[in-house]
Amino acid sequence: MRTLKLRILSVALVLAFALIPFGSAFADTTADVTVTATPTYIAITNSVSTWAIGTVGESATKYWSAAGTAPAEPLVDGDMKSTITNTGSVAEDISVHAHNFTGGVGWTLHGSTVGSNVVVLSAGCTGDANLAAMRHLVDTTPQSLKSNLAAAGTIKWCMELKTGTFTDGVEKSGTVTVTAVIHT
């Protein structure tokens, strides 16, 4: 009888102690959400913020370059229009995007071919092999201008606009946006 009592007591204690670490294991699954951030600063400047294209004809090409003419190939600093400087504290990726031109029937940005109210807007920077290597901007789609631009680093860039044919003479306007984000 004494043996039975000891067995019952042993089983009870074993079960009880076995449940303690089991509970702890469950508790681990409720670990808190973590939020971490490294103190970094994202900043850029772009030296020229305006492109006043002026009157433009059909099937024409306009340049946003130092001289307003086609840059030499390969593209070099001296022919570029604007300078982007990474004024942040870390390396950044620089991209550029645009939206379709508005005003009247508008102009649609096309990646390669001009057409009726369809234009090709391209961005290039120092080091591009030639004008054909410039990045064609399609509505809202970003194009990388420079990856891993070091803090205090600069990149000089320019743009080219090729027009097609027009169905109205209403003034058009559009915006080009230069985006900076931390390089990873």
Add this chain to the structure above:
Amino acid sequence: MNKTIIAIALLVMVTLAGCVEDKMPVVNDLPKPVVNSAEVADYTITAQPVDNTTVTATTPAKDRTWISPGKVSIGNYYSGATADWTMTIHNGKPISAQFAVSYRKPDYTTDGYAMPSTSAQDWVIIADTTPLLKPYETREVKVTLQIPAKAKVTTPKWEYWISVIDNSQKGNVTTELCSRWLVTMR
């Protein structure tokens, strides 16, 4: 005597089992931690430049517009939880400037992270989407990720961006500053 021993044994079992029960989470009743800077071990308060405390990274010049931090990582996240972080925006102009702070689909993502689902834009809450900053003012804007408990997120690691644009910029070539937010699901 036997009954007494058995009763004591059962009492011990029930008591300890009761303690364990308190520690076991009910799946539908997981805690919803609101994480802020005070709870984050990896973050040093000295990184916040707004109160002129010492900073551990080089603060851009006063006359430069900047945002901080450039990257925020959210870990162990699950639908129903809330995670927030305060972004800092500095107006580097000698005039007041209205900024636009918004959720943004990334142009591309960090290696290993997927694009956000289309619903993600509804999960990100920005306390002030159009802050008006005085000349050279630095302002904090709280950004919160709050996914409804019933929402299913199929990608274990995904990314979204917070865009900050100075709407007072003149001209048709403007700049945009973005912060990466990397989310890792539990």
